[in-house]
Amino acid sequence: MPELPEVESLKNSLAPLVMGRTIVRVKVTEPRLRRRLAPGFAAQVAGRRIERLGRRAKYLLMMLGADGVLMIHLGMSGSLTHRENGFIHESLNPAHDHVEFELDDGSRMIYNDPRRFGLMKVVEPRLLAVTIELKRLGPEPMSEDFNADYLRRKARGRKAAIKNLLMDQQVVAGIGNIYASEILFRAGVRPTRRAGLLRRAEIEKIVQFTPAVLREAIGNGGTTFNDYMDGRGRQGAFRPQVYDREGQPCPRCTRPLRQVIVGQRSSFFCSACQR
Ligand SMILES: [Zn+2]
Secondary structure, three states: OOOHHHHHHHHHHHHHHHOOOEEEEEEEOOOEOOOEOOOOHHHHHOOOEEEEEEEEOOEEEEEEOOOEEEEEEOOOOOEEEEEOOOOOOOOOOHHHEEEEEEEOOOOEEEEEOOOOOOEEEEEOHHHHHHOOOOOOOOOOOOOOOOOHHHHHHHHOOOOOEHHHHHHOOOOOOOOOHHHHHHHHHHHOOOOOOEHHHOOHHHHHHHHHHHHHHHHHHHHOOOEOOOOOOOOOOOOOEOOOOOOOOOOOEOOOOOOEOEEEEEOOEEEEEOOOOOO
16 A cells, blocks of 8 residues: 555656646546536646646645645555657556546556556545544644654553554554554664653654654565556555565564564564564
8 A cells, every 4th residue: 555655656657747737627537436526527637737736645636727636645546647749668567547638748657556446536635634544634744743742642651552553644644554653663662652651762762763764665666465566557665674575684684574464564674673
C-alpha cells in the first residue's frame, strides 16, 4: 500500500509533466472505487487547468484553477501514470484503467486500480482542511509539528504498541507498515514496546529518524512491493532494511531478523539491535 514517500514520489514525477496543462476531457470507465465517484465528477474536472500539485498524508492534491482541488488516494493498488500521445505500457492491465484524463497537449493521465480501494473527489480549496478524509489527520511527519514533545504527549498513558501509534493517522499522517518498521529499526526500538513506557531518549530517536527514513525513501522514488509505480510508470528503488526480511541477516549485526504481529500487521525487527 502506498505510503507518504510513494505519494510524494508520484507528485514529484507527475508535476513537470502535467503542471500548467488543462484537462480537456475525462473518461470514467468504472466509477465504483472505494466510494463511487460523484455523478458530476467529470464535469467538475474537465476544462480546469492543473495549477500545482501537493500532498497531504497519503493524498495527492491537484489544484485545479482557483476553485477546486482534486484529491486522489491510491488505495491498495492504484496508480496514476502519465502517457504521451501513443504511449503503450505493456505491464499495465487496461481492464483496470478506470479514469482517463486527457490533457491539452494530447497526453493523458490514467488512473488504474485492480482492487478499486482508491478514492477520487473534488473539493473547494477553503474546505480542504475540514474535508472528512483530512480533518482529523495528525501533523506531517517531516514538519516541525512532529517533534519529541508532541510525540511524548501523544504516547503518554497509551498502552498501544509504538508501531501502532506511528501508523495511527491521527497521531502522525502518512506512515504505514513499511516505514513504521524501518523507522523503529533505525531508532533501535522494538515495534511491540508500549508507547506510554518509552523513555524520552527513545522518543527523540524515533522523531529524529522519521524524517530521515522518509526522505531517504523519497530520494529513491519510494518502495515497490506489489504494484506501486510513479507518474512515469517507474518502480520505487528504496530497499527496506527490515521490512519483509524475516530470517535474513540484520544489516547492522547479521543476526536473523524476526517477524511479529502487531495490531494484525506483520512487523519486522532485530531482537539484538532493537530493545
Ligand atoms: Zn541487529
